[in-house]
Amino acid sequence: MGTFLDQRSSMNAGATIAIAATTTPALFGDIGLQTQGVAGNGLGTNGSLIVDLAGTIGLSIVAPATVTINVVRGGTIAEGTIIYTAVLPIQSNISTIVSFNAQDLLAPAALLTQYTAFISGTGVAGVVLITRIGPEAFWGVASQG
Template identity: 40%
Template sequence: MTIQFLDSRLSLNRNDSAGTQTLSPTPVLLGDIGLQTAAVVGTANEGNVRVELWGTIGVSGVAASTVTVYVQRGGSAIFGSGVIFYTAAVDLMDGPGNRLITFAAADFPPALFVANREIRYTMFVAAAGEPVVTVLGPVSFNGLAQAGTTTS
């Protein structure tokens, strides 16, 4: 079946670098999108949905700190309420300064999630180490859903 565009969404938490939110070992919600899948429910493409997700988080920290990015499928704004399918740990080992963390994730959601007509994706971020890591920004979380295969 041909490739079928389903939806594209973005969540913009900050569009500047003036943030002061501190991170802790407890993951905090920084991005939240819902990708529509209704167009393929009940079709041959229902089992061929794939999702591309990417994001940016600007932080300020020092050596010995680690920032961890989590992406969750389903669930709510509460960490762990859905399926955490992507985790990336970034060591801030180059000394003090600002860092722009970027990531790209992919998901092949089960048809059970597709049948709900929308899949909610949330991005959480946590930090471990001393001293504190600050979210300066920018912070964005984006997603694209498509379906189909490359064969007819």
Template identity: 35%
Template sequence: MGNFLDARTSQNISTSNATGIPVTTTPALFGTLGLNTTGAGPNLRVQFTATVGISSLATIAVPITISIFRGVGPDAVLVYRATELPIALGAVGALNRRIITVTGADYQPPNPGFLIYQAFVNTEGGVAVAPTRTGPESFNASAYSD
């Protein structure tokens, strides 16, 4: 068991409207957080969990990808990516909903004393049938070291 350093939560409430935000092939930011890693010993590690709720009035027939990056902008490093494949066909005209949760870790990242992580969601091509981000959306991370 390691020494706890810091934990943060990024809760996105912008998807609380009834129509949601369209999910496209362009990654969309849904969570940003920073962790204080000052005083970390060897074997620094960050554990994270991200959740996105996706809805559609038709079948959600495209893979949905969640990506976690360390840092921001063009120098950000992809540390985790998971794609959930389409679910079985749902009833046309009924609300089809997916809650996608991923859990991962960034083992031995560089330690500048403060690490920033960002979570993104997008579709992976296919025929998008109006999937939208309707929530919940949350991103949690904790930092530990030996």
């Protein structure tokens, strides 16, 4: 039976917002999980660290686009480790909620492990017509398997 270590949540927007998405990844979630120095073994067994992550983001899309969501162990995409990527082609003239789940079974032993979530988009002929409309939330649970 697993042992609970920590749970954190990051609510970037709980109501309607209007933030244009760009081709540059933009942070929408940031949490630090107290992982008590337990390391992951890649299997989630034998007392290793298991980190479950989830998030949701509301989008309005005017023209066909591709949305990319990255979950990173660390503070930035450049310096962290990308542990999850979702690439979603989305049709035009819709508003949608995108939700995702990810796991990190290879986290290093640390007292605190930072996780961040980023969104970016690409559009037709390089024009991105994606608006982040909310809600935006990111959360995680750390346990020892």
